[in-house]
Amino acid sequence: MTEHAPLIIDVAGTSLSAADRRRLAHPLVGGVILFARNWMHRRQLLELTAAIKEVREDLLICVDHEGGRVQRFRTDGFTHLPAMRALGELWMDDGRGSRHREGSGALRALDAATAAGYVLASELRACGVDFSFTPVLDLDWKDQAPQADASRSTVIGDRAFHGDPRVVAALSRALMLGLLQAGMANCGKHFPGHGHVAADSHTEVPVDRRSLKAILHDDAAPYGWLSSVLASVMPAHVIYPRVDSRPAGFSQKWLQDILRRQLGFGGAIFSDDLSMEGARRIDGQLVGYADAAVAALTAGCDLVLLCNQSLGEGEAVDALIDGLAVAAAQGRWQASSASEERRLALLPETLPQAWDELMVQPRYMHALDLLP
Structure with a gap:
């Protein structure tokens, strides 16, 4: 079997248990996603990430750390990053009276977005985190379709930069530059767009007609x-x-025909969390985690996430790992060397800066001043 580690799993606590180490060492596991429950303070996070890398150096350590209401680490020096809507609002603010200058808000917003990306990535990397699932490319339909259901877009809401896709693309590109300056890759989500539906895919299956x-x-x-x-x-x-x-996330038409061939995307594709209700029902049927993983991988995902299932005995995580191994042996899923190359390409190529050095770095200090 071609080496391919497509599973991104979580760990239960603030340090690794024996079960965590056993799962992370499995050749099908390619990374870890951290949550607020995995955080106490910076020293503890550094010890946790170091312990993960001791199991396997190539494990990708991930987190959902966008800013605003989606930011897992908020204390012990971590900057409280603005919600992305704040950058969109800055884009629209050209000043008033004698301070008005057409387009000046957009240019300030671009600089602020790069600063936000740099602060986000440099702080995470200083604590041993490799990768954040950001930026959100969904549109904020709040003001775009006033005739629509008032609950539309609340799932995404202020996580979105703006309702205009041109503004979203420009601010996202600027934020990605900031991530890159700190040595971190990016992740655009949620393709092809989650902002137009009211339902939350964590608890139900949204439909966009x-x-x-x-x-x-x-x-x-x-x-x-x-x-x-x-x-x-x-x-x-x-x-x-x-x-x-x-x-x-389970559609060859969306992932291969449209995203890869029509839109020209060549990077890695992650499934969203397989434990979400929107991932558990395929073709109207409730499926298990391993079957959901096989469906996502065969549709065109390179990596699949299973979140918040390591708590307790973690039976669901073990079932996913064992089930995918059985699926590979049965020929229901084939490992992909191209997918593994895309996973490895997300790992940082530079060493992170130590936290105390980062705090007095001129670029970092200037970036803090630029945040809205």
């Missing part, structure tokens, strides 16, 4: 414009029935 033409013109447009700089993409657990009956 728009046409492919409408989605490509609006929500998916940033993915094409950013195809040369996107390192990875996470599809939405949303069904777009006028395109495919399956959620985007």
Whole structure:
């Protein structure tokens, strides 16, 4: 079997248990996603990430750390990053009266977005974290469709930069530059767009009934414009029935025909969390984690996430690992060397800066001043 480690799993606590170490050492496991429960303070986080790398140096240590309400580490010196909507609002602010200058808000917002990316990535990397699932490329439809259900876009809400895909693409590119300056890759989410639906895919299966033409013109447009700089993409657990009956993360049409061939994306594709309700129902049937992983991988995902299942005895994590191994032996899933190359490409290529050195670094201090 070609070496391929597609599973991104979590760990239960603030240090590794024997069960955690056993799972992380499995050749099908390629990374870890951390949560707030894995955090006490910076020294503890450094010890945890170092312990993970001791198990396997190539494990990708990930976190959802966007800013605003989605930021796992908030104390012991971590900067409270703004929600991305704050950058979109800055884009629209050209000043008033004698201070008004057309387009000045957009230029300030671009600089602030790069600063946000740099602060985000440099602080995480100083604590041993390799990768954050950011930026959100979803559109904020709050003001774009006033006739729509008032609950629309609340799942994404202020996590989105703006309602205009051109602004989203520009600010995302600027934020990605900041990530890159600190040596971190990026992840655009949630392809082709989660902002137009009211339902939360954590608890139900959202359905977006728009046409492919409408989605490509609006929500998916940033993915094409950013195809040369996107390192990875996470599809939405949303069904777009006028395109495919399956959620985007389980759809060959969305992932291979549209994202890869039509939009030209060549980076890694992550599934969203397989424990979410939107991932558990495929073709109307409730499926297990291993079957969901096989469906995502065969549809075109390179990596699949299973979150918050290591608590207690972690039976679901073991079932996923064992089930995927059985699926490979049965020929229901084939490992991919190309997928493994895409996973490894997400690992940082530079050494991180130590926290105390970072705190007095001029670029970092200037970036803090630029945040909205």
